[in-house]
Amino acid sequence: MKIPRATAKRLPMYYRYLSGLHDAKVKRISSSMFADAVQVDSATIRRDLSYFGALGKRGYGYDVDNLLEFFKKILNQDHLTNVALVGLGNLGQALLNFNFHKDSNVRISAAFDIHEHMINTVQSGVPVYDVKYLKKQLSEQQIDVVILTVPTGVAQQICDQAISGGAKGIMNFTSKRLSAPANVRVQNVDLTNELQTLIYFIEHYDN
Amino acid sequence: MKIPRATAKRLPMYYRYLSGLHDAKVKRISSSMFADAVQVDSATIRRDLSYFGALGKRGYGYDVDNLLEFFKKILNQDHLTNVALVGLGNLGQALLNFNFHKDSNVRISAAFDIHEHMINTVQSGVPVYDVKYLKKQLSEQQIDVVILTVPTGVAQQICDQAISGGAKGIMNFTSKRLSAPANVRVQNVDLTNELQTLIYFIEHYDN
Numbered sequence: 119m120k121i122p123r124a125t126a127k128r129l130p131m132y133y134r135y136l137s138g139l140h141d142a143k144v145k146r147i148s149s150s151m152f153a154d155a156v157q158v159d160s161a162t163i164r165r166d167l168s169y170f171g172a173l174g175k176r177g178y179g180y181d182v183d184n185l186l187e188f189f190k191k192i193l194n195q196d197h198l199t200n201v202a203l204v205g206l207g208n209l210g211q212a213l214l215n216f217n218f219h220k221d222s223n224v225r226i227s228a229a230f231d232i233h234e235h236m237i238n239t240v241q242s243g244v245p246v247y248d249v250k251y252l253k254k255q256l257s258e259q260q261i262d263v264v265i266l267t268v269p270t271g272v273a274q275q276i277c278d279q280a281i282s283g284g285a286k287g288i289m290n291f292t293s294k295r296l297s298a299p300a301n302v303r304v305q306n307v308d309l310t311n312e313l314q315t316l317i318y319f320i321e322h323y324d325n
Numbered sequence: 326m327k328i329p330r331a332t333a334k335r336l337p338m339y340y341r342y343l344s345g346l347h348d349a350k351v352k353r354i355s356s357s358m359f360a361d362a363v364q365v366d367s368a369t370i371r372r373d374l375s376y377f378g379a380l381g382k383r384g385y386g387y388d389v390d391n392l393l394e395f396f397k398k399i400l401n402q403d404h405l406t407n408v409a410l411v412g413l414g415n416l417g418q419a420l421l422n423f424n425f426h427k428d429s430n431v432r433i434s435a436a437f438d439i440h441e442h443m444i445n446t447v448q449s450g451v452p453v454y455d456v457k458y459l460k461k462q463l464s465e466q467q468i469d470v471v472i473l474t475v476p477t478g479v480a481q482q483i484c485d486q487a488i489s490g491g492a493k494g495i496m497n498f499t500s501k502r503l504s505a506p507a508n509v510r511v512q513n514v515d516l517t518n519e520l521q522t523l524i525y526f527i528e529h530y531d532n
Contacts (some may be wrong), residue, residue: 129525131500193525208419313512315336
């Protein structure tokens with residue numbers, strides 16, 4: 119099933135909100151409360167959910183537990199996804215510590231670095247391998263998602279190695295625009311870019 | 326001038342690419358080379374640039390230095406923007422170390438935390454203040470951009486304080502969807518969300 123990218127991007131947010139409600143033992147939620155909480159208008163929410171079949175009931179809203187079960191399946195929250203992290207500079211180490219929210223079922227299970235003092239140690243509970251074994255380890259551990267926090271100058275080369283090791287998804291924190299085959303998805307997270315865009319908007323738009 | 330958000334988001338990327346060319350003493354670039362490098366099709370680039378007036382010449386491409394000067398102005402690269410960071414957990418400290426690319430003219434100039442051992446120290450060259458003075462310091466230092474890396478549970482409260490201190494832009498790294506007045510821009514950077522979306526796409530799309 120193909121859903122629009124914009125919809126897909128909102129799903130994890132919906133999921134996390136519903137998790138919070140579930141933890142708070144809330145059983146149902148009106149569509150307007152839902153909309154307020156996630157800051158997405160209710161028509162958009164309704165449309166997003168409609169891609170998966172109608173899930174709300176008029177005058178009732180949404181059943182939290184049902185919806186949550188549903189999202190868990192969609193987002194593969196019902197099985198753990200192992201992810202590799204390459205590059206243990208400041209940002210890499212922060213991501214390792216952060217290791218994504220506890221309720222996300224995503225886990226960094228292998229890290230790679232070039233520095234002798236890091237290699238073959240365990241950092242924040244995650245084993246660190248020599249980056250020269252990236253391809254081998256990804257393939258052996260069947261990890262297909264890789265987070266890149268390496269220097270820009272080596273980003274393409276590491277990306278190529280990751281792909282040859284079987285990576286299907288690359289989360290790219292470098293400012294290098296990576297080339298990758300069409301069957302590999304690259305998600306760019308350029309923090310400087312995000313910040314500059316924010317500043318640009320502040321200075322040019324009154325909102 | 327109002328340009329589409331999607332265009333605005335690509336500008337910093339264009340800018341950084343052109344900076345690299347400039348450093349490498351490249352004087353001009355064809356539109357197809359430009360397109361390849363930034364992984365955006367050349368029609369989109371042309372349209373993006375057209376919002377600012379036609380900047381390329383047919384059969385010549387783009388003059389790197391001219392374009393760069395132009396972007397510097399657009400993105401306010403010709404003056405420094407000071408930014409505050411609130412919350413020195415793992416991610417906060419990483420951002421402080423990272424302090425955005427050297428060529429971005431964005432600088433974290435004040436940090437805020439709640440922990441005694443951090444307050445009134447200098448971390449990575451940046452002074453750390455007690456978060457209870459957030460409003461006062463933002464206002465005194467005339468900082469209007471704030472990066473939030475605080476626990477989700479206090480995100481809204483800190484956001485409110487920042488806005489009362491004059492913040493016009495909030496870069497929100499928490500998974501809390503913040504409420505803010507219409508004249509304040511919130512840019513959400515939810516890393517777990519990004520990663521889950523990536524995984525979702527890998528498992529559901531063949532690209």
